[in-house]
Amino acid sequence: MKDFDISKEGNYKVLSSEYLLREGPWMTVRRDCVELPDGRRNPAYYVLEYPDWVNVIAITKDGLFVMEKQYRHGLGISEYELCAGVIEEGEEPLAAAQRELMEETGYGGGEWREMMTLCANPSSQNNLSHCFLAIGVEKMGDQHLDPTEAIEPVLMSVDDVRELLQGGYCKQALMTAPLWRYFAENHLI
Amino acid sequence: MKDFDISKEGNYKVLSSEYLLREGPWMTVRRDCVELPDGRRNPAYYVLEYPDWVNVIAITKDGLFVMEKQYRHGLGISEYELCAGVIEEGEEPLAAAQRELMEETGYGGGEWREMMTLCANPSSQNNLSHCFLAIGVEKMGDQHLDPTEAIEPVLMSVDDVRELLQGGYCKQALMTAPLWRYFAENHLI
Numbered sequence: 001m002k003d004f005d006i007s008k009e010g011n012y013k014v015l016s017s018e019y020l021l022r023e024g025p026w027m028t029v030r031r032d033c034v035e036l037p038d039g040r041r042n043p044a045y046y047v048l049e050y051p052d053w054v055n056v057i058a059i060t061k062d063g064l065f066v067m068e069k070q071y072r073h074g075l076g077i078s079e080y081e082l083c084a085g086v087i088e089e090g091e092e093p094l095a096a097a098q099r100e101l102m103e104e105t106g107y108g109g110g111e112w113r114e115m116m117t118l119c120a121n122p123s124s125q126n127n128l129s130h131c132f133l134a135i136g137v138e139k140m141g142d143q144h145l146d147p148t149e150a151i152e153p154v155l156m157s158v159d160d161v162r163e164l165l166q167g168g169y170c171k172q173a174l175m176t177a178p179l180w181r182y183f184a185e186n187h188l189i
Numbered sequence: 190m191k192d193f194d195i196s197k198e199g200n201y202k203v204l205s206s207e208y209l210l211r212e213g214p215w216m217t218v219r220r221d222c223v224e225l226p227d228g229r230r231n232p233a234y235y236v237l238e239y240p241d242w243v244n245v246i247a248i249t250k251d252g253l254f255v256m257e258k259q260y261r262h263g264l265g266i267s268e269y270e271l272c273a274g275v276i277e278e279g280e281e282p283l284a285a286a287q288r289e290l291m292e293e294t295g296y297g298g299g300e301w302r303e304m305m306t307l308c309a310n311p312s313s314q315n316n317l318s319h320c321f322l323a324i325g326v327e328k329m330g331d332q333h334l335d336p337t338e339a340i341e342p343v344l345m346s347v348d349d350v351r352e353l354l355q356g357g358y359c360k361q362a363l364m365t366a367p368l369w370r371y372f373a374e375n376h377l378i
Contacts, residue, residue: 004358009267010260027235042337046216071199072311078198118362122261148231169193173307173362184373
């Protein structure tokens with residue numbers, strides 16, 4: 001494996017920084033004045049601050065994918081997506097993903113591993129999204145949603161999920177990426 | 190192909206809407222008070238408004254991927270990524286992707302097609318990202334960057350890009366998703 005880790009290179013110097021909005025975990029906006037390594041300045045580099053997120057490709061003992069049907073008000077569309085959520089303060093990513101799957105779908109158990117770590121936009125936001133794979137989950141309880149959530153769990157076959165991906169019906173990149181990786185690594189395309 | 194298009198289902202009713210920030214294409218924040226189909230209310234649903242974006246998997250006649258090394262201030266890391274940018278007003282997505290590739294790397298030509306349309310976060314932002322595949326591009330000019338851009342074009346072999354993906358060195362989900370799709374559909378894993 002070559003070393004593609006260039007993460008420590010090229011940092012910008014922050015000359016000043018102010019918060020434009022501080023409305024909690026869903027909308028915190030910072031504006032930095034930054035100096036590039038060659039001395040040029042960007043007076044308004046906007047950064048969205050969020051807690052880290054999780055999502056999970058959960059597959060039952062029968063090989064069905066535990067997906068969710070949900071309205072997404074940003075784009076103004078409904079989609080089939082993976083279970084996803086926010087890591088609470090002090091919580092480990094794995095525990096957060098297991099809690100979200102149980103709350104949103106009632107499914108749990110199985111063998112879990114972290115597949116990959118992504119970011120919705122490393123330019124404009126400061127948080128990571130941890131993508132898990134859970135094999136052999138089963139229905140263990142009822143759904144327990146937050147007061148403003150409306151999520152319908154849907155079990156889908158691997159053929160259904162392939163059609164969902166190939167047809168472009170799942171637009172959420174943080175979920176599309178691990179799903180395509182799963183399909184690539186398991187030679188399902 | 191089944192019909193997974195549920196995009197018209199479940200829309201929330203917007204009871205009121207106000208702009209909290211209007212700082213142009215890089216940071217516009219709206220707060221909607223919405224009513225769910227079952228009558229529950231969410232008094233603060235935040236939406237980020239952006240123009241649509243593009244990115245491109247560009248591959249030379251010799252089979253090398255035209256990647257970019259760039260510092261990303263949101264996460265505070267440098268990464269190898271695809272060429273990407275913002276669609277200008279009145280511009281077609283394909284023209285925007287071709288313009289961005291030429292400006293950021295000096296590469297052009299080849300056969301282009303749109304691979305997929307994604308969104309960084311359909312819950313919290315209103316824009317799409319159009320992902321293109323360009324086969325057979327070649328160096329046709331010099332790089333022309335915006336005043337605050339610092340981008341280093343890097344040619345990578347398919348083996349390098351596979352290691353980049355498998356090693357988790359590219360975290361940008363909007364780019365990781367089409368790259369994994371390309372590797373899946375061309376059986377490169």
